[in-house]
Amino acid sequence: MNSNIALVHEWLTTYAGSERVVEQMLAVTPAKLHVLVDFLKDDRPEFLRDVEVTTSFLQRVPFASRFYRNLLPLMPLAVEQLDLRGYDLVISSQHCVAHGVLTSPDQLHLSYVHSPVRYAWDLQHEYLAQANLRRGVKSLYARALLHYIRQWDRLAADRVDYFAANSAFIAQRIRRCYRRKARVIHPPVDVERFLPGExxxxxxxxxxxxxxYKRLPLVVEAFNTMPERKLVVIGDGPQQHQVAELAGPNVEVLGHQPPEELSRYLREARALVFPAxxxxxxxxxxxQACGTPVIAYGAGGSLETVVDGxxxxxxxxxxVSSITSAIERFESLEAHFEPDLIRKHAERFSIERFRRAFLRFIDQATERFHQRHSSQRRRSSQRSRLKPTPLAAESLG
Structure with missing residues (x-):
């Protein structure tokens, strides 16, 4: 594999799903990492401790570590200022603007898409409602900004040679937003860290x-109507107080839990309820790697990760009624769910499978890219041989 590779990611502020994808990309390629901002100082993941990270001018904006999302209007400019000259292969890890980097015609640009920027496309109205920006001057500004981001996002997509999507659901979004095809490569899940319990x-x-958008209050409301069933809620965030206030006597809200505790709860639960x-x-x-069934909203990625029945x-x-009906249906089938089969299904999304699929994507895209350029050079050479020289043209006169 070519060792002259740049990997572009939007920001390093948490160690979440997209960062786990970046971790595995760096594990199988000798890429140099470029980001807009890097504020992962405390509890920095192991994979980043020896990695040199190049940042954009946004890193030096005062108070950017606290308000980096408010810098959205500057992000298209910032990503275009990343200097990627000299790299043969550019890989962007995109859920906002990373695919907008500037590359030359002889550089191959692959983009792994977690999602086209959600709040500028199909979730715009939901975003405006949640931010209380339905009316007024601020609403007008937000709508104009999102319109600009949408236009820039669509144009930036043309800078990518080949797309990969983290699910068929996102591949459909790419088709709708960018009018481009994308290969589906499901993200890596460390299934070896999650094992069935006894x-x-x-x-x-x-x-x-x-x-x-995670809809946890909805789950709490559903279980409030089923006082004979117990629900445990784990997590933190802006709605934690609301969730705690809604919780009835049969609902236990634990807040944030360390990874090993979350694993234990996943192993021992009757089922995970996933409404997002x-x-x-x-x-x-x-x-599912723990052998635990999942009761999920049948949309988005859940249609690919959870097999109904x-x-x-x-x-x-x-x-609420859909969730309560699903709980009742689950309990009528509960004895038929086999933990070993559920675990085997989860292994389809392992780290090793992601690594193999990602490397195959790079290899095939590189081969097609070189074939296309070779074909273009041949056609150019043929045209130059057929084109008369100025002297020949003159003699025909």
Whole structure:
């Protein structure tokens, strides 16, 4: 493999799903990492401790570590200022602007897409409602900004040679937003860290960051109508206080838990209840790696990670009645769910499978890129031989 590779990621502020993808990309390629900002100082992941990270001018903006998301208007400019001259291969890890880097015609640019920027496309109205920006001057500014981001995002997509998507759901978004095809490469899940347990406890589990689109209050409301069933909620975030206030006597809200505790709860739960529409959704795969069934909203990545009636249950709507009906259906089938089969299904999303698929994507894209350039050079050479010289043209006169 070519050793002259740049890997572009938007920002390093947490160690979450997209950073785990970057970790595995760096594990199988000798890429140099470029980001807009890097504020992962405390609890820096092991894979970054010996990695040299190049940042953009946004790193030096005062108070950027606290308000980096407010710098969205400057992000297209910032990513275009990253100097990637000299690299033969550029890989962008994109959920906002990373695919907008400037490359030359002889550089191959591959983009792994976690999602086209959500709040500028299909989630714009939801974002504006959650931010209380439906009306007024601030709303007008936000809508104009998102319009600009949408236009820039679409144009920037033309700078990419080949796309990969983290799910078929995101591949559909890429087709709709960019009019481009994308290969599906599911993100890596460390299934070896999650193993089936020997016993089950009498509780359901809901766990995630407590932000609006995760819909955790909805799960709490559903279990409030089923006081004979116990729910454990794990996570923190802006809605944690709301979730705690909603919780009835049968709902235990634990807040943030360390990874080993979350693993234990996943192993021992009757089922994980997952009400969000995720681009992919790593947590349901981690639950299934523990042999635990998943009761999931049947949209987005859950349609690819949870097999209805085999590794879990899908429900049709994000409302209380759909969740309660799904719980009842799950309990009628509970004895038929086999932990070993559920675990085997989760292994389809392992780190090793991601690494093999990602390297195959690079190899095939590189081969097609070189073939295309060789063909273009041949056609150019043929045209130059057919074109008369000025002297020949003159003699024909």
């Amino acid at each position: 016993r089950r406890e009498d509780y359901y589990l809901a766990a995630s960051r407590m932000v609006p 529409c995720e681009d992919f959704g790593i947590l349901p795969v981690e639950a 085999r590794t879990g249950i899908h429900f049709e709507r994000q409302d």
